[in-house]
Amino acid sequence: MAPDLRARAEALGQTLPPLLAEAEMLAATVMLGEHGRRRAGLGDEFWQYRPAHAGDSARMIDWRRSARSDAHFVREREWQAAQSVTLWVDPSKSMAFSGDKSRAPKADRAKLLALALAVLLLRGGERVGLAGLAHPRAGRAQLLRLAARLAGEDASGEYGAPETEGMVSHGRAVFLSDFLGDLSTVETALARAADRGVKGALIQILDPAEEEFPFDGRTIFESMGGTMRHETQQAGELRARYLARLAERKDRLAGLARAVGWHFTTHHTGQPAHSALLWAYAALKGGR
Known part of the structure; x- marks a missing residue:
């Protein structure tokens, strides 16, 4: 599984430069080898x-x-010392959700994006690590290490809490999660990151079903961990309230990120992965 995930991530990373509107500028100032x-x-x-x-x-x-x-x-x-980037990929059971058998679960997309971003950063001479799992290092060997860590991590807990262990002071960080749990854990993690001078990005990954709420009639909602269950005869009547609360959550996440100088976006697993990778790469570049 690890080699396959790494191969897919590298293929995605290789397609990024042609998609950049600033390709010529990046070639001149970054060259994907010097940032x-x-x-x-x-x-x-x-x-x-x-x-x-x-x-x-x-x-x-x-x-x-x-x-x-x-x-x-x-x-x-110009200062050209390597930067340290710490990635946190939500390992919770909530990330195992997919609203359609033809779509990969949120966890797969999060791992793919994280590894693809690592490919680009490592090729650019940066040091990349996984929060709580692998300290930031440079080189291709680190890419193999990251792939193995991501592939071997088992789901734990209903919802994830961002991990800040291993973050390097004045470095960069990216959190990939559905952020459907307690947002106070996100606030705490961002505060710790800010105390260390760490800037970065939040990437909320949702399944289209979580974004659109296409449910109607009798429906049983159950969390991926099985700790929460709700049955209704008229799911359609919940749509407006659900969408309003989801919008409020997104606004809160955007506000938390903005307060500490971070970036925030929402990505759907029904969308091409390229758009999220491009956004993340540009967010880290612009945050320097």
């Missing part, structure tokens, strides 16, 4: 000239550039 940070620091790539400040040593002055004006200038290079 420019657009701030001064250690590196080889020239970024900008700035006026010399008090405290700058004489060897920092670019004398050729300074000779063309009455001021002294320092040549700054």
Whole structure:
């Protein structure tokens, strides 16, 4: 299962660059092998000239550039140190849901997206890890490690609570979940991430049935873990209230993310995976 999941994720990752509207810019500044940070620091790539400040040593002055004006200038290079990205993929039983036999469960889509994103980031020289399972590391060996961890993780608990163990200070993180459980756990995780200077993205993954509520007449609703059960004779009458509560939950998630400088989106398993992968990659790039 792990090799198959990794192969699918790599195939998805390989199709990403042509889809980017900023492909040329990315090729010039990122090249999917070097992720420019657009701030001064250690590196080889020239970024900008700035006026010399008090405290700058004489060897920092670019004398050729300074000779063309009455001021002294320092040549700054772009910071290119590798970034650490921690992924959390909800392992709860709720993620095993699929509203149609022709659709993969939410858990499969979450794992595929997480691994595809890892492919892109690792190829870009970043360090990637799984919260609570694998510390961020670089290289292809890490990709194999991540695939094995994702494939071997068993479902546990009715709903998931985001894990922050292993997050690197001032790094990046991505949480993939349906976020249908207690949102206070999401709020707590985001607060911990913010305390460490971690920025990132929330990707809510839902099945189309959870988004559309196509139920009518006598229906029995039961949670994937079997701890909750509700039977109704007129499911259609619940649709409006359900959709309103789902909209409120999305608004709350968006607000929690916005409060700490994170990004939020909802992705449906009935949609192509490319759109969510593109969004996630762009969100991490834009969050630098």
